[in-house]
Amino acid sequence: MYAVPLRHIKIGDWLTLLLGALCVALLTLKLWNGDPADRAIIRGGGKIFSVVPLSRDQRIEVPGPLGTSIIAIQNHKARIASDPSPRQYCVRQGWLQQAGEIALCLPNQVSVELAGSKKKYDSLNY
Helix, strand or coil: CCCCCHHHCCHHHHHHHHHHHHHHHHHHHHHHCCCECCEEEEEECCEEEEEEECCCCEEEEEECCCCEEEEEEECCEEEEEECCCCCCHHHHCCCECECCCEEEECCCCEEEEEECCCCCCHHHHC
8 A cells, every 4th residue: 555645635535634624523513412311111021011201210120930130220320220130241231321221130020111202223234
């Protein structure tokens, strides 16, 4: 490959690079972030256990085949606070706050999904 020395790059080239970087940054901010969530859909055993608003702080106990999972909702965020699953992946997931985020406890068949005003169709992007 041939490397172009910096002295051969003109002001128009720099402006084009700057404009491209700015467009990438703006598109990332606009399209990468999800909408704010307003409710949590809690599932247990493949069925909807409860749909709760994120506006009220609460703790919800969800029964599963291994035991009880505890879902915490606080400050418009949700998380799985405790779970009897052996590896604790869903607990380590941490706080969810944007629509479309989900935490799954597969061994205990419990999940928490955040939903907002607009549905994101991530599977269509796959």
